Amino acid sequence: MPVAAQALTASQLEQAVQARPTHAQLPLQIQMNDVNDRRAPLQDWLGGVPTVWILADYTCETLCGPAISIVSNALADTGLSAGKDFRLIVTGFDAKDTAAQALTMKNAQLSPRGGLAEHSAFLRAAAPEIGALSDAFGVQPVYDREHDQYAHPAAALVVTPDGRISRALSALAVDATSLRLALVEAGQGHVGGWTDQIHLLCYGFDPASGTYTLAARRLLIATSSLSVIVLALLIGLLLRREHATR
Template structure:
């Protein structure tokens, strides 16, 4: 699966410039920026047997967090002072515009990047960046885990990040993963310009026919996922170009036949 690393690098650079101590931190990020990416391997899948704690203190596997549904997965530093909170808000706002039903059609799963962050940090991020009483909030699961579980999940997701010990922050790509119910990573979307249409198409695409309407599936025929940009783009232009080319070929063939017939019927 192709990554949209340029966007990831841009977002990390933005994070560096808006964070406290930006001038010092920017140098660190610049030196490490090439190691940061969201690049899952083809047919990558998250290990659903990994065990975490949710923000209620209950032990749960990724399979339990998914609940047999497609999942929108975000990796976040719960004590992040730059982009993690806004990325969560962008995603929640996008999900609210999909028209899909939280809990029934999908789950929102947030996985903490820092093994030192406990459930209090997860609860704080939830409280500060989403309405926990909303349908999406009730279908959201915030997970904390140990170093082994976090590394296993991030490696499976192809998420490469860098820990800046001096500023106690993680430089990581802002990525929104859309994963099917059995853990296969199907899409990596950019939160930059993320909208309800992209999220709906991605979730429907991973739902194996169980999510969305017939109109959605027809819509997917006219749209294609662009892994470089991390968004869905219209394929209709390409389809029209191919149709126009086919029309020209048919017309040229027809004209050639007419000319050939006239030559054969012309008196010698």
């Protein structure tokens, strides 16, 4: 649940640091409303595809807007198809925020590219539902009463189609490659192609930075595996040619 404070101290700000969850299950039955006041359980908003979640304050004047812009532009550059391969979901921390405020942030910050407008949802919920969702994400937002804003991590959380948290990426430093790999991983073979699976072998996820980095050991394994496949195909071709000449 959000923690209220009149003046945020260093220790209170530390509470907002995200405890990165591993395969935590989201509360699928909580009710959430979009900018058109359509109300549905969280499970319906997932849409049966991997989703990227951003938790934001719709009246935030600092980092929430840029985080949405950075993540949505990176998604548009992944080469994946919005709606078919993923959806973007932004959820408000503040139960007082209105549908109009959520729509204003959507129009101001969401990338117009890649069909994201049709395949994103800017959601709101009551305080108990927001608390349950924040707990599942491992986020403890701290309320700054003086400025009527929340201190919270700027994260892009990747969720599997069945509502389990797969990865937590930095919303302010994320790139298209990391997002694509995270979505391919969350899609469990249903997103991307075989080259993406090879890249997952080559890249390792660094939880400290919230990004995928090239891992030498994985690169060696992937290169060796590819070499074995090519060698096997070459031997098979030579044997077939030898058999044909007899």
